[in-house]
Amino acid sequence: MGSLSEMPVADTSPTKPPATPSPTSDESGFSVVSARDLSLTFNTNDGPVHALSHVDLDVKRGDFVSFIGPSGCGKTTFLRVIADLEQATSGEISVNGMTPEEARKARSYGYVFQAPALYPWRTIEKNIALPLEIMGYASTERQARIKRTLDLVNLAGFGKKYPWQLSGGMQQRASIARALAFDADLLLMDEPFGALDEIVRDHLNEQLLKLWQETQKTICFVTHSIPEAVYLSTKIVVMSPRPGRVTDVITSTLPKERPLEIRESPEFLEIAHRVREGLRAGHSYDE
Numbered sequence: 001m002g003s004l005s006e007m008p009v010a011d012t013s014p015t016k017p018p019a020t021p022s023p024t025s026d027e028s029g030f031s032v033v034s035a036r037d038l039s040l041t042f043n044t045n046d047g048p049v050h051a052l053s054h055v056d057l058d059v060k061r062g063d064f065v066s067f068i069g070p071s072g073c074g075k076t077t078f079l080r081v082i083a084d085l086e087q088a089t090s091g092e093i094s095v096n097g098m099t100p101e102e103a104r105k106a107r108s109y110g111y112v113f114q115a116p117a118l119y120p121w122r123t124i125e126k127n128i129a130l131p132l133e134i135m136g137y138a139s140t141e142r143q144a145r146i147k148r149t150l151d152l153v154n155l156a157g158f159g160k161k162y163p164w165q166l167s168g169g170m171q172q173r174a175s176i177a178r179a180l181a182f183d184a185d186l187l188l189m190d191e192p193f194g195a196l197d198e199i200v201r202d203h204l205n206e207q208l209l210k211l212w213q214e215t216q217k218t219i220c221f222v223t224h225s226i227p228e229a230v231y232l233s234t235k236i237v238v239m240s241p242r243p244g245r246v247t248d249v250i251t252s253t254l255p256k257e258r259p260l261e262i263r264e265s266p267e268f269l270e271i272a273h274r275v276r277e278g279l280r281a282g283h284s285y286d287e
Helices: 075-082 100-105 124-134 139-152 168-180 198-215 226-232 260-264 266-286
Strands: 031-044 047-060 064-068 090-095 109-112 186-190 218-223 235-239 246-251
Touching: 031 075, 031 218, 047 075, 047 218, 047 246, 064 075, 064 226, 075 090, 075 100, 075 186, 075 218, 090 100, 109 168, 124 139, 124 168, 139 168, 139 198, 168 186, 168 198, 198 226, 198 260, 218 226, 226 260, 226 266, 235 266, 246 266, 260 266
Parallel strands: 064 218, 064 235, 109 186, 186 218
Antiparallel strands: 031 047, 031 090, 235 246
């Protein structure tokens, strides 16, 4: 398989996470991520860099939302704002009804980076155990969670292996397991399959879609691939070149069960065409 990476960006205090606030409204209508007029400007030696501009967006519970746009359009920056790794210059954002900082401290999300951030001196099961150790889970509970998440990502039997003994795709699945181990409602994935060959990427896409269906997590997924975005998502957020704006939000009409062959269907190609046109329109608007 290919290669993934997570890690909850969490406090290091060895305490169990506080309970995530439960929405009082209908679960299906609850916004796990809600951004209003969100902008972010970086101050650099060469002057200000406007990374995000007036972003309005809602990610509902159980959505699989892909963010697509040209390099430097703010896709990853927006994900980092959700994770409290960057702070917005203006506007508002909530994560599970909390500020990003509160959500980080409540361990409300798992983060999967572009490359597998597995510690080479730890076995796979000990890599998965790391956030659970930080969060103060008892040994028996850690072992139960490790077993469950290894089963979820089809790595049962590989827990005693070291990262260097696994293929890139298997390392990515181990990283996803680590992100899932503490049962966060939200999974943030920053172009996790970008460095993988097409065959491995296709397989991981299938595995991720199955995992999402089994766990019912909310997923925010950054990608440069139009087919990947259309295949995986319930919604596709198209972003303009910098400063990043949301130029279109496309709701998928594809069925939940999606064999890879669906990519050749007229419905799939129609959605992909709309994404492509949205990306072109964004470029022409900026230029």
